[in-house]
Amino acid sequence: MSATVLENPLRAGVRLERTADPCVVVIFGATGDLTKRKLVPALYRLVQERLVPAEFAIVGAARTEISSEEFRANMKEAIVQFSEAKSVDDEVWESFAQGLHYLKVDIGTSEDYGKLSEKLEQIDQERGTQGNRVFYLSTAPALYAEAVKQLGQSGLAKPKDKGWVRVIIEKPFGTDLASAQALNKDIHQHLDESQIYRIDHYLGKETVQNLLVFRFANGIYEPLWNRQYIDHVQITNAETVGVEGRGGYYEKAGVVRDMLQNHVFQVLSLVAMEPPASLNSESVRDEKIKAMTAVRPFTPERVRTDCVRGQYGSGSINGKGVPGYREEEGVAPDSATETFALLTMYFDNWRWSGVPFYIRSGKRLAKRVTEIAIQFKDAPHKLFGSEMMEQMTPNQLIIRVQPDEGITLRVAAKVPGQVTRIRDVNMDFRYGASFGVQLAEAYERLLLDCILGDPTLYARTDMTERGWEIVMPILEEWAATKKDAPFPNYEAGTWGPQAIHDILGKEGRRWRRP
Amino acid sequence: MSTEIQQNSAAKSVPQGVDVGRLEKELAASWQNAGGAEESGVTRVCVLNLIVYTTHREDRAEIDALLDVVTAHVPGRALVLVADRDSTEAKLEAYVSTRCQTESKGGAKQICGEQVTIEASGAQVETAASAIEPLVMPDVPVFLWWKDIPHEDDKLFNRLVDLSDRVVIDSLVFDHPHEDLKRLAQLISERRQYMLLSDLNWGRLTSWRNLLASFWDVADYRPALDHIDNVLIEFDPPDVAPDEIAPQALLLAGWLASCLKWEPTDEFAREGKSARWMMRAGERKINVEFRATEDRQGSDGLIATLSLKSGASGAEFNVGVNETWTKLETSAKIGDAHMVKRVVSYEAKSEGERLSRELSMLSRDAVYERAVASVGGLVEVLQKS
Numbered sequence: 001m002s003a004t005v006l007e008n009p010l011r012a013g014v015r016l017e018r019t020a021d022p023c024v025v026v027i028f029g030a031t032g033d034l035t036k037r038k039l040v041p042a043l044y045r046l047v048q049e050r051l052v053p054a055e056f057a058i059v060g061a062a063r064t065e066i067s068s069e070e071f072r073a074n075m076k077e078a079i080v081q082f083s084e085a086k087s088v089d090d091e092v093w094e095s096f097a098q099g100l101h102y103l104k105v106d107i108g109t110s111e112d113y114g115k116l117s118e119k120l121e122q123i124d125q126e127r128g129t130q131g132n133r134v135f136y137l138s139t140a141p142a143l144y145a146e147a148v149k150q151l152g153q154s155g156l157a158k159p160k161d162k163g164w165v166r167v168i169i170e171k172p173f174g175t176d177l178a179s180a181q182a183l184n185k186d187i188h189q190h191l192d193e194s195q196i197y198r199i200d201h202y203l204g205k206e207t208v209q210n211l212l213v214f215r216f217a218n219g220i221y222e223p224l225w226n227r228q229y230i231d232h233v234q235i236t237n238a239e240t241v242g243v244e245g246r247g248g249y250y251e252k253a254g255v256v257r258d259m260l261q262n263h264v265f266q267v268l269s270l271v272a273m274e275p276p277a278s279l280n281s282e283s284v285r286d287e288k289i290k291a292m293t294a295v296r297p298f299t300p301e302r303v304r305t306d307c308v309r310g311q312y313g314s315g316s317i318n319g320k321g322v323p324g325y326r327e328e329e330g331v332a333p334d335s336a337t338e339t340f341a342l343l344t345m346y347f348d349n350w351r352w353s354g355v356p357f358y359i360r361s362g363k364r365l366a367k368r369v370t371e372i373a374i375q376f377k378d379a380p381h382k383l384f385g386s387e388m389m390e391q392m393t394p395n396q397l398i399i400r401v402q403p404d405e406g407i408t409l410r411v412a413a414k415v416p417g418q419v420t421r422i423r424d425v426n427m428d429f430r431y432g433a434s435f436g437v438q439l440a441e442a443y444e445r446l447l448l449d450c451i452l453g454d455p456t457l458y459a460r461t462d463m464t465e466r467g468w469e470i471v472m473p474i475l476e477e478w479a480a481t482k483k484d485a486p487f488p489n490y491e492a493g494t495w496g497p498q499a500i501h502d503i504l505g506k507e508g509r510r511w512r513r514p
Numbered sequence: 515m516s517t518e519i520q521q522n523s524a525a526k527s528v529p530q531g532v533d534v535g536r537l538e539k540e541l542a543a544s545w546q547n548a549g550g551a552e553e554s555g556v557t558r559v560c561v562l563n564l565i566v567y568t569t570h571r572e573d574r575a576e577i578d579a580l581l582d583v584v585t586a587h588v589p590g591r592a593l594v595l596v597a598d599r600d601s602t603e604a605k606l607e608a609y610v611s612t613r614c615q616t617e618s619k620g621g622a623k624q625i626c627g628e629q630v631t632i633e634a635s636g637a638q639v640e641t642a643a644s645a646i647e648p649l650v651m652p653d654v655p656v657f658l659w660w661k662d663i664p665h666e667d668d669k670l671f672n673r674l675v676d677l678s679d680r681v682v683i684d685s686l687v688f689d690h691p692h693e694d695l696k697r698l699a700q701l702i703s704e705r706r707q708y709m710l711l712s713d714l715n716w717g718r719l720t721s722w723r724n725l726l727a728s729f730w731d732v733a734d735y736r737p738a739l740d741h742i743d744n745v746l747i748e749f750d751p752p753d754v755a756p757d758e759i760a761p762q763a764l765l766l767a768g769w770l771a772s773c774l775k776w777e778p779t780d781e782f783a784r785e786g787k788s789a790r791w792m793m794r795a796g797e798r799k800i801n802v803e804f805r806a807t808e809d810r811q812g813s814d815g816l817i818a819t820l821s822l823k824s825g826a827s828g829a830e831f832n833v834g835v836n837e838t839w840t841k842l843e844t845s846a847k848i849g850d851a852h853m854v855k856r857v858v859s860y861e862a863k864s865e866g867e868r869l870s871r872e873l874s875m876l877s878r879d880a881v882y883e884r885a886v887a888s889v890g891g892l893v894e895v896l897q898k899s
Contacts, residue, residue, distance in 0.1 A: 007736060009773045010727035013881030016720070019728045047858075050721075053728050054844060054856035091841050095857040127854050130734065162733065 020451040022055030023132035024123050026116070028107065028147055029139035030060025030071070034170070036078035039138065042443040044079050047096050051448055055128040057099035059119060063106050071102035084441070099127055107143045113154035131163030134450055138170055145186040152190025166450055168197040171262050173459070175252065176475065177468035184461050197450045198464055202263040203457040204442025206431060207405040211270045212284070214399070214407065222275070224376070226351045231394060233271060233357045234373040236514050237264050238365035240317050247330025254337045256475060259361045261467040265292065266459065267401065268357065271372055272347050281456035285463065292466045294349040303477040308499045309485060310340030312364040315492030322364060322492045336482035339363045340490060342500045343474065356507070360500060364492035369514040370401040384422055393424055396512065406430035532608045532632065532645040540610045541628050559625055562590040562873060563650045565674060568661040569597050581629065583866025586615040588873045589627035591651045595642050597670070601635035606645060608632045643673035655679040657873050663694055666701045675709050682872050684714040685761040686815050689754050692893045695761055699890025702883050712872040715762055716882050721860070722817060722833060723769060725844050729831045738829035738848060742822050744801050745770065751806040752815040759789060759804045760815040767802055768888035769881065776800055778891050782899040791892055813839055835860055
């Protein structure tokens, strides 16, 4: 937090939230999908909620030749189409639109950065944005290094006077360990780590943030949060959608690169980490990386026994027939790209020794859901005979990340009646029911954090590289044996290949139905 | 989002008191019925108790409408006490109902809260607290929404305050703003240890305070705040006391004074629709002027414009509501340099949402308490002059 804010005596108290510093947000790739679906609607909301000051502006930058007027019209339409409110308040829009600009910028052309610099100087003069900049790289990943290089060489990456410059980099961060390391090396030539904000929109979700609160603000869970009481953990990240026209990209990516090594590992690290000494960004991120460092490496043998890959065939979702992956546009008819993966992970440390974390992620599964299910061990002594057990599974704590964010604790209870019969019941907390508030879009929270200079919810260099280190043996083994992949091996609309049930089944466990 | 209210029983007349056990049984039965219809997906949620006190039977419809919104935001058990203190008949009646909100997303699931309405009249009003106490759900906070002017010597008020974690009032409806605010300052001072207070009128000021504070979040503008020497607050005069300054305007001035350590002096002047206090911060004098605008329907007692100026630095900071009272506009200048003008929505919250917001707060609002104390000081100067 900057001294300026602390010195504003009118900001004291519980009701007034801190507004951000004046700044300009420059979006590279401003004519792309993410800008209109997420970024501009999120920035508009921040303005509407008065979380950014009047001294605020946005510059859309892309190769397409359009005027600022056209850009504004496109963005207004996008806000109506993609924002939660599905509307724009005309007067507020006018005020917002005055700070909305467009500039044609070719990422690789140095002269364009000179023009951008002039434009930003002009905006500083007109809107009092004080030289503070956020550069949002929403371009093709192959252009990240070039964009950062050009920002560095043009002097735009260097803060002026009391100002600051931050760069948000979208996923994917590299396509493997070597490329992630090379990208980190390239961008560090022009930016300090403190200027780099690697975005992972999962971390902007309220329930993911609540994991820290849930674990460390409640005294009752942490004593149970270890190998003594937890049998295993299931993390499910399921999508019902297919590749949605991104077959070309997905063919090179697959689910491990696309989802597991970034989003799911971020969630995993929050479940597995030790309590941080404080809530500052470095303490939290230190503990996350410490946990991930303890992940047991995958050997080729372990890839064969503890991991499952899958690819969907045709099937039906929500009662509608859908094609198989190999029939999707841009996908090879003999593709060996995985659309589903299960990893059995172990943390070799005192807290988690011997506790498996089953992590599954896939496309075209039965239901769109992301959840963490902590399964506790059975009660040590079976006091109640099996005849009483109408239904009794071990206690489970389920943290739903999306949709219907909330937490459920599954416990056994006596069925009312003259005889003792036991059934499971849910103690349920749903964000929507208990707080009755519309949860903020992840991008709103993350953009605001970046403008406020708080990188806690962004991935650090070591975390991005560690994610790749963990999955590389899996990717390499699967690449080496891609001819053996029995694809397609699950029907669209199911929960994945049969082999995932076998992996849990051999340990006497079973998958939860989310 | 739609609301469905189910009244389980007709008013149960219990002249000697309220049969709490019977009310609880009726509530339990209503949940059992709702739960039986599995497909309805009823979710009973209780995150708080809300005791509502009103003296006006005709407020019931307004309270019902607000509780609909409250159930959607912070569902719980509402205990509505309708008190007729002037009645010669001593009576206590109670009945239960459930209130369900269908979620806007998904449709089928209903979030439900419950309500016990108690009608008390005559001598039984003072005993009503003893009927309410056993109906309070354990383990969740208790809020008292006192839809009246709080009096420190009112036995029922004090009893309900003791029962509550937080008291919600609305200074917008004060009949005698000056005197009532002064008494509120005394009440807070005397009961500070035992009472946390929310004021819906203070909640309505949040947008104004936020916009004003944001001027000085910007480092370059911050020094001007220490040189403010002129404040003008224009307000729509309260209908109940058109010659007095609206509580909202006084609270805003009290907030500025307490945050910026301005002390009132004995200098006070009144002229037509304008009232001026001279305040002091060290050697600097600050002229604080309140000016009533033309009376406008629908904005009773609300602030219309706010302007802070510094003669020394030539700075000026303005927040004003537009003609249709739908937007707030901010502008500022320092010397000859004009800062960016901005337009934001005036008030995104309905009264029900505002009440819900107050019901989500459990910590002490020390800034409000200091603002009220400061207003108490201003009123004392006014009354002496």
